[in-house]
Amino acid sequence: MAKSKVSFSCSECGWQTPKWVGQCRQCGAWGSISEDASPTSRSQVAVPSVPAVPIGSVDARAATRRSTGVGELDRVLGGGIVPGAVVLLAGEPGVGKSTLLLDVAAKAAKFARDFGAGPVLYLTGEESASQVRLRATRIGALDDALLLAAENDLGRALGHIAQHEPSLVVADSVQTFADSSVEGAPGGVAQVRQVAASFIAVAKTHNIPVLLVGHVTKDGGIAGPRVLEHLVDVVCNFEGDRHARLRLLRAVKNRYGPTDEVGCFELNDHGIVGLADPSGLFLSQSEGGVPGTCITVSLEGRRPMPTEVQALVATNSLGGSPRRTTSGVDYSRTAMILAVCAARLGLDFGSRDVYVATVGGAKTSEPAVDLPVALAIISAAADRSIRPGLVAFGEVSLTGELRATVGLARRLSEAARLGFEVALVPHQGAEDVRAPQGITLLPVRNLTEAARAALVANTEAGSP
Numbered sequence: 001m002a003k004s005k006v007s008f009s010c011s012e013c014g015w016q017t018p019k020w021v022g023q024c025r026q027c028g029a030w031g032s033i034s035e036d037a038s039p040t041s042r043s044q045v046a047v048p049s050v051p052a053v054p055i056g057s058v059d060a061r062a063a064t065r066r067s068t069g070v071g072e073l074d075r076v077l078g079g080g081i082v083p084g085a086v087v088l089l090a091g092e093p094g095v096g097k098s099t100l101l102l103d104v105a106a107k108a109a110k111f112a113r114d115f116g117a118g119p120v121l122y123l124t125g126e127e128s129a130s131q132v133r134l135r136a137t138r139i140g141a142l143d144d145a146l147l148l149a150a151e152n153d154l155g156r157a158l159g160h161i162a163q164h165e166p167s168l169v170v171a172d173s174v175q176t177f178a179d180s181s182v183e184g185a186p187g188g189v190a191q192v193r194q195v196a197a198s199f200i201a202v203a204k205t206h207n208i209p210v211l212l213v214g215h216v217t218k219d220g221g222i223a224g225p226r227v228l229e230h231l232v233d234v235v236c237n238f239e240g241d242r243h244a245r246l247r248l249l250r251a252v253k254n255r256y257g258p259t260d261e262v263g264c265f266e267l268n269d270h271g272i273v274g275l276a277d278p279s280g281l282f283l284s285q286s287e288g289g290v291p292g293t294c295i296t297v298s299l300e301g302r303r304p305m306p307t308e309v310q311a312l313v314a315t316n317s318l319g320g321s322p323r324r325t326t327s328g329v330d331y332s333r334t335a336m337i338l339a340v341c342a343a344r345l346g347l348d349f350g351s352r353d354v355y356v357a358t359v360g361g362a363k364t365s366e367p368a369v370d371l372p373v374a375l376a377i378i379s380a381a382a383d384r385s386i387r388p389g390l391v392a393f394g395e396v397s398l399t400g401e402l403r404a405t406v407g408l409a410r411r412l413s414e415a416a417r418l419g420f421e422v423a424l425v426p427h428q429g430a431e432d433v434r435a436p437q438g439i440t441l442l443p444v445r446n447l448t449e450a451a452r453a454a455l456v457a458n459t460e461a462g463s464p
Contacts, residue, residue: 008033011189013226069107072265072274076236076249078257084207086200090214090222091238096247096267097213101170103272106141108168113145120145121166125152125176139271154179154195161202171199173213175223196231244361246281260301279306279418281360289385296372296393297411298364304414308359311376316353328358329373330365337374337396344400344447347381367395368405374447375454384455389421400447404429412436424450
């Protein structure tokens with residue numbers, strides 16, 4: 001028998017040390033160092049079960065994508081799910097992860113029934129079968145080809161897969177399953193690693209796509225060992241405020257497609273619905289010009305998203321320091337824009353409260369939103385509305401000059417599709433962009449020119 005050499009390794013990043021320490025010196029995690037006994041002898045050479053073949057002779061049809069039935073999820077995955085892929089969907093409690101995957105499972109089951117494929121297996125370790133059935137009834141996710149099993153034991157869950165030979169497996173969630181042969185409670189580092197490795201082995205061996213639900217920590221990271229994100233093929237984050245209808249699905253890792261696509265969903269009483277055109281959520285329905293509002297087009301990955309920025313400038317009647325409150329926009333950039341407006345335009349915010357927010361729960365922090373935030377604040381301070389049909393985007397520098405933004409052509413195309421007539425853009429970079437049909441470009445060099453162009457419709461008021 002080979003002599004064993006005792007060493008210690010980090011369960012988060014794999015860092016090794018000859019003696020135990022409380023904190024990993026590579027990733028900084030506490031309590032992640034565990035003993036790892038490994039034989040000192042080298043691994044024995046074995047005969048491979050499958051011989052190596054030229055890469056050109058490998059059949060690529062086995063990895064052809066197929067639709068999940070949910071267009072927004074297909075967009076994020078790169079056009080559909082690849083057979084044998086393991087997708088990890090993480091998000092905060094109550095954001096709608098289980099609702100989304102139950103809807104995906106029902107649509108995939110209908111597809112499987114129509115085309116003679118295997119059934120869809122939904123494994124739930126968090127809820128009972130009757131609880132999942134109630135949710136399925138509410139969102140209309142009932143199908144004879146959708147099989148439901150409430151299991152916490154990994155061995156029995158894998159037995160369901162071997163028995164039914166499904167075309168898709170959904171495991172909700174990876175932190176609730178446990179392997180009886182591994183020490184530790186469900187959700188522990190060793191258990192999560194073993195559960196994920198078992199599901200991945202089944203997916204690769206039988207060419208079955210697997211969707212795993214993952215919990216997140218209070219810091220927003222995926223619970224469990226860091227190696228979990230390295231083992232799976234796709235990692236998606238499901239984001240959204242539980243008090244708002246909007247939900248965003250982002251891919252932070254994708255071995256089979258891009259990671260800059262964003263899927264939009266609306267969560268309502270009847271389930272979750274994909275939004276191919278989410279502009280109705282991000283734009284208010286008020287008629288006529290209202291001071292303190294400005295429309296922009298932000299980029300979420302490669303997807304243009306119309307966003308309405310609203311600002312309110314009110315007199316501080318309570319005394320003390322004036323308030324600065326933001327929602328959906330970056331606080332630090334808003335504070336910088338207020339300083340630029342005060343220094344370059346002469347606006348006085350010393351005794352006035354300023355509130356800046358986006359409509360519909362949209363969140364954006366890119367520099368291209370600087371100009372619409374500034375115009376909304378200037379409009380509210382001067383009590384003058386922005387000219388109708390205007391959309392603006394640009395980065396504001398500390399000197400008051402406007403800098404070019406990325407993706408200008410895509411922003412303009414989306415603005416033209418929504419019916420906007422005038423686009424206020426930075427002069428830098430505007431000469432290289434061709435305006436879409438129906439929209440007029442107004443290149444401006446600094447914030448002063450932008451304010452004059454945006455507020456030109458209200459000629460009865462003085463300039464800001």
